[in-house]
Amino acid sequence: MANPATVTGAHNAAPVPHLSVEGVTLQYKTKEHLVTAAYRIDFNVLKSDRFVLLGPSGCGKSTILKAIGGYMKPVEGKIALKGREIGKPGPDRMMVFQEFDQLLPWMTVKQNVTFALTASGRLRGNAADERAMQYIEKVNLANFVDSYPHMLSGGMKARVAIARGMAMEPDILLMDEPFAALDALTRRKMQDELLQLWEDTKFTILFVTHSIPETLSGRVHELLFADEVEAEATHD
Amino acid sequence: MTDLDVTRPEFIRKGNTSNTFGVVEKPLSLTERIYDINWVRKAFIILVLAVIWQVYASYVNNVLLFPTLLETFRALIDGLWSGGLLKRAWFSLSLLLQGYAIGLLLAAIFTGIAIGTRIGQDLLETLTSMFNPLPAIALLPLSLLWFGLGSASLIFVLIHSVLWAVALNTHSGFKSVSTTMRMVGRNYGLTGTSYIIKILIPAAFPSILTGLKIGWAFAWRTLIAAELVFGVSSGSGGLGWFIFEKKNQLEIPGVFAGLLSVILIGLLVENFIFRVVEARTVRKWGMQS
16 A cells, blocks of 8 residues: 655666665554555665765655664565675664764763774774774864763764764764754754765765755765655555 | 834844953852752751750650650660660661562563563563562561561562562663664674673663662561561561560660661661762763753
8 A cells, every 4th residue: 555665866887886775675563554664775885975865754764774774674675785685783884873862871972982892892992992082083072082971962972973983984884864953053064074074084874864955965976765745655 | 025123123242251241150158058068958957856856855754655865865875885786787787688689689580581572571560560569568477487487588578579679660761771772782783681781771770770779668668567577586686676675675765766777777878878879870971860
């Protein structure tokens, strides 16, 4: 009944896709319905892409991101990162969320970043500390390393989350409307900062947003449009 | 669009530098600062109550019904001096600690099973809803029957008073951990025990701490009550038994001294141990104001 989001954006025939999404259909259950959030989606993300998934609220773009994160299994189709199919969540695909509580409140800024590195087994001891400091400095929070998240402003929290994601040096950074909860001025600033960080390190980003200005400031590589009307039908 | 009110033109306010206006920071007066200290205010209240007690008891002038504060203190110091009261208090506390520890261990096991499996969760929810409203002291007769007169039956009752309060709070704490935080934990590749220890327990710590406090209060009350019913085991008893004995010997100041020590120990644990834990954890983390 529900005819979900379909992809109409064109994409380059890329030689070696970094992340490939092939014919992926995603469904989740609510108490009453089985909702199809995405239907036969295809796209490829290349290395060092800033790939933007753009669409209205509720069109299934966050669900696609969750599936790439490994939190959801596609009903059909295949998602592969560097040729390996995605099974469960892992530190090679770091997520940056829009919620402020994505930082662990019982740890300082530095511990939050270091813990990500040690808990995932990427680095340990001094190496983890150094890497954490390096990325915290990159997001201009060196003066706040020993602050707890509740002492920081929304923009600063978002910066810590980005520093944490980048410190892991993941194969791909998945950002789910990371600036949506920020005020317009801070958001604008964060977008510029993110772009600057990308210029420095050229990491691969998959960015989900419903804000067209955000997409434009991100200099889009590829757009994924969702059919708004049908998408809304899937949600009710 | 051109309806701009010309009498109130737009303006841009220039920021002041702090030296152009007066007070930015002014120290509070000494009395204000003293009044701001929590324990000073509370100590004052206690002092007033103590004075009222002393005056009223002197007026009643009946040691058997209502001894004065000074007589109570004398009995308390006598009790402490002879070592009787301290030994009794220690006896109660050691029983309490045993019951508390076993209760916590069981609560941990129960909630561990409950987060692991759906049926475990149903089990815990059913058991807590059954046993939480049941006052632990109501199990004392049964406990005496099963375990006999002795520490074992007291510990059994204590476990019952701690287990459900702690399990209930811990479980609801785990359930209220936000989806984002769970996803962050799994994003690091944490699973199983390390996920519980490193993400769920700290994230649910405010609720767990509440559970620990409630469990402690339940256990302490239950223990004193149980000891009042029976306290003798191999010739020694706890504080509850001390109170009961003193009443039988009509040493009413001793009864008051016993009650006072029950209150004091309760206050000490609540205001020092739990307060310190709270200040170093949930308050510092901004998870509780």
